Amino acid sequence: MSDVLVALVRVKKRDGRVEFSATGLRWTADASPGAPTGQHPPIVVPWSTVQDQQVSSLSSPKAMIRLRLAHNATLVMEFVAESGSLEEAFEVREQAKDLIARRLRENGARGTRSNAAALCNPTEIKQRAALLAANPALKRQHTEMVNDGLISEEDFWASRRHLIAGEASKRQKTGKTSAILTDLAADNDAAGNVVKYNLNAEVIHQIFIQYPAVYRAYQGQVPDKMTETEFWGAFFKSKYFHRDRKAGHEDMFTKYEEKEKEESKGVTIDPRGIVDPLIDLTSTEEDAAVHHAKRQTTEKENPSSITIAKFNRHGAYVLDPAHAGKLQQQKAGKGYAQQTLPQKKPKAGYLDNLEDATLLDDLQNKAAPPYNPLTLDDESRYFQHAEKGTAADGSKTGKLSLMDAAEVFQATCKAPIKLDNAYPTSTTCFNVLAEVVACSDSTSDSASASSAANLASGALAAEYIPNEFKKQVYNQFHDVCELLRHFLSFKAKVAEGGGPDAERKLNKIVEKMGSKYDELVKLRESLPPHEKNLLAPLLKPFDDQLNLAFI
CATH class of the missing domain: 2.30.29.30 (Pleckstrin-homology domain (PH domain)/Phosphotyrosine-binding domain (PTB))
Structure with a gap:
């Protein structure tokens, strides 16, 4: 370029x-x-x-x-x-x-990624908005940091990718309903003269999947011969819609169904490429997909074939909507000429033998990986080790038998490991805390000593701190940490020659840290006199963090 x-x-x-x-x-x-x-x-x-x-x-x-x-x-x-x-x-x-x-x-700015994923990904924008709406503290930080022009949108969300990933995991695509669409519920008015049916795209698609004849009638009638509203009105008035309860009536849809049966006589499909024959309702003892000695049956001998085919179409639609149309005998062209579809090779998981189909590979013993066997001339020497007080060359070490060496080895493995000194005691932590409180800014040395003693002994519990002050400390903690993180980041960029944009952002962040320091001073001065000596030391770590920008 x-x-x-x-x-x-x-x-x-x-x-x-x-x-x-x-x-x-x-x-x-x-x-x-x-x-x-x-x-x-x-x-x-x-x-x-x-x-x-x-x-x-x-x-x-x-x-x-x-x-x-x-x-x-x-x-x-x-x-x-x-x-x-x-x-x-x-x-x-x-x-x-x-x-x-x-x-x-x-120029030191954060450029966009030059791949297909754009920064203004609509999905990610919705996830960010959902996070801001659900977390008031995060929204307040976003307002102060991004809307005030301190940092860019990408700088703010760069360290919060885990939050976006967690929000994305909550949004899952809803699967298709497993309910069988045998009869739609209608809404009747008070007088009972008007019946209303509510149809959406999903319901219409499910009707077309379960009743291919309706789809054929829709293609042949709409919009040349009737409108879509008239078509669905005729469908709900037809006896075809209520044929699960009544039979023996003919209408427009039964004619298309007869045409469907007529044209599908010369079309053969191996159902093993679509449905596992072990659970397929059409794979009976008379089905050639399982038993090749199939006895030809007519529709009069098997009147439930239409209902079974409808259940199979619905099952395929629920499991995989993209493959639901495979059970329909699709024809190419307007004339729907008869054709023989190619036989699909059954999948590897579809087996005609019941024993092979129910044999689970993960329950079988796994073959051991290849290895080189260990050959030892004297196996007892494998378990020997130098005892305390013996020479390094092992001249004084007696030769143990195999059983004795094995017992020594097992005793060594079972010996408990002493971890008494692995972690420091809590006394050290309380001493450090007492020293920090004693050195903090306070008006009375005696009050400081008293508060230090209370904290060190654990007498000052969290419930004694006002809830409003807890919220303020929580917000100040997140604000100061966010400012300090971006301050250190842009300070390193400026040191590496990040350019004027990085230097401008660094100056804004330093200015914001100064205003945050003044805000903490006002918060400390607004504390009541009887709580000042106890609560003011909790704000001192924030002052130390903000002072890094002015050292």
Whole structure:
């Protein structure tokens, strides 16, 4: 890609051309007849003022890039092609996206990923919004850090990918219902004169799956001979809809069903490619899929074949909606010419033998991995070890028998491991805590000593601290940690030559840390006199963290 890129871009419904250079971008509006000169001045954006970019997905109807600039300003560019082709517009947009990402990385900003995953992923945006709505503390931090312009959106969420992953795991796609659609519930009015049926796309699709004749009738009647409303009205009025309870009536749908049966006579499908014959309702003792000696039966001898086929279609639809249509005898062309579908090879898991099908491989003994056998001339020496007080060369060590050596080895393995000194005692922790409290800022030495003694002995429990103060300490803890984390991050970037953008963000964060320090001072001064000596030391660690920016 060249260092300079020129593209047709529409900004605020105004066509123009944008030029991407090494220093920034410049958009110039196209001249229009009758428009006064200077009505649409050019837009110049240096790369140092661009914080990040967001792009529309490839399935979007518009090829767009949204640049987030300093001081919460934005610039939205819609890429167009001279030929009007959307594919060409997306190609130019991808080139511009990669060029912008490279320029942002060179200027120390956080560029976008130059892959198919865009920063403005609609799913991730919904997950972020759900997290902010469910967590008031996180929303407050987002408002103070991002909306105030301290850091970018991506900087804020970079360390919270685990929260987004947890939110994504909560959202699962709902499966298809396993209820059999035998009769839809109708809504009757008070007088009983009007019956209403509520249909949606899922219910209509399920009707077409369970009743292929209805789908054939829909293709043949709508919209040439009747409207969709008239078609569904005729369906619910027909005896075909209520044939599970009544039989012997003919209507439009039964004619299409007869046509379906007629055309499916020459079509053969091996059901083993769709349904396991061990659970398939049609795989009976007379089925050639299990027993090749099949006895031909007519529909009069097997009147339940239609109902069984409906259950099989519904089962395939529930287990895998994408493969539900395989049980329908699909025909190519308008004439629905008869054809013999190719026999699919049964899957490896579908076995005709009941014993082979029910034999579970994971319950069998696994074969041992290959290994080189260990051959020893004297097996007793394998269990020997130097005893205390013996020579290193083993001259004084007596030769043990195999049984004695095995007993010594087992006793060594069973000997308990002493871990008494593995962890320090709690006394050390209380001593450190008492020293911190004693050295804290307090107006009375005696009060400090008293509070230190109370904390060290554990007499001051958490329930003695006011709940309002607990909330304030909790919020201050998260705010100070967030500021300190970004301060250390941008300080390292500036030390490595991160550029003016990183230095600008660092200065903003230092300024925010100073205001946070003043806020803690006001909070400490607002404490009641009788609680000041006990609660003020809890705020001292925050002061020490904020002082890192001014040391």
